[in-house]
Amino acid sequence: MILRFPGTRGEIEESNQYHRYHSSLVVQSKKANILIDFGTKHNPALEDEINYFNALLITHAHPDHYIWTKKEMAIGIPVFLTKDTLAYSKRSPKNVKIIEEGIKFKIMDLDIIAYKVIHSLRCPAVCYKVMGSKSIVYAPDLIDTEEDKAKVFKDIDVLIADGSSLYTNMVRRKDGKIFGHTRVKTIINWCKKYSIPKLIVTHCGKQIVSMEKEKLAGKILEYSQEAVDVEIAVDGLCRKI
Ligand SMILES: [Zn+2]
Numbered sequence: 174m175i176l177r178f179p180g181t182r183g184e185i186e187e188s189n190q191y192h193r194y195h196s197s198l199v200v201q202s203k204k205a206n207i208l209i210d211f212g213t214k215h216n217p218a219l220e221d222e223i224n225y226f227n228a229l230l231i232t233h234a235h236p237d238h239y240i241w242t243k244k245e246m247a248i249g250i251p252v253f254l255t256k257d258t259l260a261y262s263k264r265s266p267k268n269v270k271i272i273e274e275g276i277k278f279k280i281m282d283l284d285i286i287a288y289k290v291i292h293s294l295r296c297p298a299v300c301y302k303v304m305g306s307k308s309i310v311y312a313p314d315l316i317d318t319e320e321d322k323a324k325v326f327k328d329i330d331v332l333i334a335d336g337s338s339l340y341t342n343m344v345r346r347k348d349g350k351i352f353g354h355t356r357v358k359t360i361i362n363w364c365k366k367y368s369i370p371k372l373i374v375t376h377c378g379k380q381i382v383s384m385e386k387e388k389l390a391g392k393i394l395e396y397s398q399e400a401v402d403v404e405i406a407v408d409g410l411c412r413k414i
């Protein structure tokens with residue numbers, strides 16, 4: 174299985190050569206080639222290849238993940254999303270496939286399940302578990318999963334998750350409900366607890382984008398204690414797993 178990161182930037186003002194484009198992930202298996210998320214500031218190289226993917230999967234309707242929240246985009250491939258994501262915008266992709274959380278679906282040789290995550294009050298979000306020769310979870314925006322993490326993260330080889338914050342608190346509260354982002358520090362602890370050998374951090378926020386590289390590496394080492402292989406994704410990163 175090949176993982177490719179056309180973009181790794183969250184919904185922030187800051188950007189640099191490593192984190193220029195909104196986060197998205199390409200998963201390539203023997204038979205399938207899928208893209209997850211396609212935001213307003215997507216990597217322009219994606220526009221030439223978008224109709225060659227077998228499918229586009231959307232995590233939620235925030236514009237850094239779903240361009241249709243802000244503008245029309247004519248593409249022919251099937252776009253998999255939840256009812257909530259589709260309902261959020263008056264615009265929609267042409268070829269829509271509605272998915273239900275917790276129900277497995279197939280794209281060529283990949284089995285995929287969307288799980289609800291806690292992230293936004295207005296744009297309910299999911300993460301995707303993609304199972305082929307290896308298993309991964311892609312969760313670019315989350316405070317936590319709604320279902321038991323022992324189930325969502327069961328037998329995964331790589332977790333790809335939210336880099337919005339390294340250690341600052343980005344959890345907000347409204348009417349007794351929480352929204353926002355968890356911390357990389359917490360995600361590393363999930364990896365330890367649920368025996369996930371590798372974490373790739375994407376959807377990078379202000380802290381990661383502006384921090385000096387050596388200081389960032391030091392922080393990651395402090396949190397992981399080398400018990401988890403942690404990598405900060407940069408635009409264009411490609412990994413065979
Ligand atoms: Zn986002």
Ligand SMILES: [Zn+2]
Binds near residue numbers: 293
């Ligand atoms: Zn979001």
